[in-house]
Amino acid sequence: MNNRDKVNILMVDDRPENLMALEAVLNGKNYHLVAATSGEEALKFVLQYEFAVILLDVQMPGLNGFETAEIIKKRQNSSHIPIIFITALSKANEHVSVGYLTGAIDYIFKPFNPIILKSKVEAFVQIYNKQNEIKEQNMLLEKQAYELQERYNNLENIIEEKTKELVQANQALQVSQERFRKIFQLSPNLMAIRSLLDKRYVAVNESWIQFTGYQFDELQDQSEDVLKITSTSNRTLLDENDPKDVCEANYNEEITYITKKGVSREGLLSTETAVIDGEPCIISTITDVTDLVKLEKEVSRLDRLNLVGEMAAGIAHEIRNPMTTVLGFLQLAKSQQHVPQPEEYINLMIDELHRANGIITEFLTLAKDKANNRREEDLNSIIKTLHPLLRAEALMNNKVIQLQLSECPLLLLDEKEIRQLILNIGLNGLEAMNPGGTLVIKTYTIEEKVMLEINDNGPGIENEILENMGTPFFTTKDQGTGLGLAICYSIIARHSAKIEIKTGSEGTSFIISFPLHQQVMERTNRLSNL
Known part of the structure; x- marks a missing residue:
């Protein structure tokens, strides 16, 4: 010690x-x-x-x-x-x-x-x-008392902080609830909250009541969809027997619903699931577009009438010229019945009639309901078949054709229409270039699309002309009918494809994207997995 x-x-x-x-x-x-x-x-x-x-x-x-x-x-x-x-x-x-x-x-x-x-x-x-x-012992007791006091003080601080947090959270919750209440009640869209357990209506907003004609008192004992909401595919939405309907969110699904008076209206439906007061619910929002759809249909009808008028005027103008020539020669022949008509007059009338017939034929090509024969085709093979014809046209004018073809999946194509599409755009590109120019035709694949790109190195297209590209009878050529690109646009639409035009001082590119057919995509995926 x-x-x-x-x-x-x-x-x-x-x-x-x-x-x-x-x-x-x-x-x-x-x-x-x-x-x-x-x-x-x-x-x-x-x-x-x-x-x-x-x-x-x-x-x-x-x-x-x-x-x-x-x-x-x-x-x-x-x-x-x-x-x-x-x-x-x-x-x-x-x-x-x-x-x-x-x-x-x-x-x-x-x-x-x-x-x-x-x-x-x-x-x-x-x-x-x-x-x-x-x-x-006193010191130990004092130490313990001090520690207890410190713990008490810390506990008080913690309680005070937690109380502040709870107060702030409660205030934020109240603000959030007030915002939700206002958004829910004052929204111009039809909004409803339904229980996922028994499908009863928990709440509906004022717009829902105004559009449907139902009062909330009428819905309290309802477990079925009183609006009979159906999608454009005629599949009943929010089907209680289909878990996918009630668990997966919809976004702007095009639907129709029936009001209390039996009137059918159209809308865009969005749904989302949420837990409200401990109960799983589905919140549905319908944007009523009935009036908008009616307006769009009326505008579309007027557009069609306007287009018919424009096309009728164009056809009349284009056919009147050859008909006037034929009429003039026939009147001359009538007045000179005993005088033989020169063969060149007869040939000229035949040419003018052929010209009028060609205009009518091209016009008929624009028809949306034109029958086509689409099959699985190789776009590269179609281009290779046309290559000699385009190359011959290019050589006569001291120009060059280049092919840059990549391996692409098969597409559902009408071979004749695609040939016409490539020829129309290709010949336009050759005409736009000066001697020595090069026309490049490319194919490649991006994501789930096959791309066809035709590039020329001409002077480019002016903006005012670019805006009218594809309009029937609009042309910058002296002998043109103005139906070439219009036919191309019609062919592209029938193949569910899209066209994009990029132009500048260094040339113009026509870029056409063809979507892969679902069956072709599945086969391509299977082959890639082998």
Whole structure:
């Protein structure tokens, strides 16, 4: 056991033999004996150590025992230390009264009894140890109290923070609920909330009531779709027996619905599932487009009438010219019945009639309901078949044809129409270029589309001409009918393809994208997985 674990006892006497006698009595493993030969030295030790008891000789030179004790007791950190005065028996009465005034606890008279000295010191040591235990317990209790206070403070802070979070969350929830209520009630679209469990109507908004004619009171006991909503494919939506209908969201599905008065209206339906008040629900929104559809149909009808008028005027204008020529020659022949008509007149009339017939034939090609014979064809093979014809046309005018063909899947094509499409665009490109120009025909595949691109390096197309491209009877050629590109656009539409024109000072590109047929796509995927 080191000195830090022992109890400190201070022995003060100016005679070394007295200190040795005290040390002989008190020497033990539990005591750390500190010896001082004067009051001044004793005060220094009091500043350095915490003592359980002080054995203080009364008669000493310099500071005597009473003066030393008085200074020790006046000091706050040492006032609690018990002091046992050691005095001669002959002067006991004189010292006792003074000693108690200076804070003495007990007296031992010289010559002292070792047993009594040891027992008294042991008693004060036990009191000191007990006080230390109580002090340690108090310190531990204070520490625990401090920790509990800290925990309480932290708990208060946590509770305060959580309370603020809950208040903020509640406020945000109230704002969100208010926004949803306003959006739901004031939306111009028909909105309804139905339970996924029993299909009952949970809520409907004002627009829903106004458009359908039903009141919410009429719906509370309803578990069926009172609007009889059907999609354009005649499949009943929100079928309770079809989990796909109620679990998968719809977006702008074209539908029809029946009002309370039995009127059929058209709309765009969007649905989404959500849990509301712990109950799984489906939120449906219908944008009523009945009036818009009627307007679009009327505009389409007027457009068709306008187009018919324009095309009739164009046909009349184009056919009138050859008919006028034929009529003039026939009138001349009538007036000169006995004069044989020159053969060139007859040939000219035949040519004009052929020209009129050609215009009518090309016009009929524009018909949307024209029968076609689409089969699985290789676009590259069609292009290779046409290549000699286009190359011959190019060579006569000192121009070049280049093919850049990539391997492409088979397409559902009408070979004759595609040949006409490529020839029309290709010949237009050759005519647009100066001698030395190059016409490039490319094929390639992008995602699920086969691309046909025909590029020329001519001067490009002006914007005002580009805007009218494909319009029947619009042409920039002196001998043109204005039906070539219009026929191309019609062919492209019948093949569900799309055309894009890119033009500039370096040339023009016609880019046509053909969608892959579903069966062709499936076969291509199977082959790619082998």
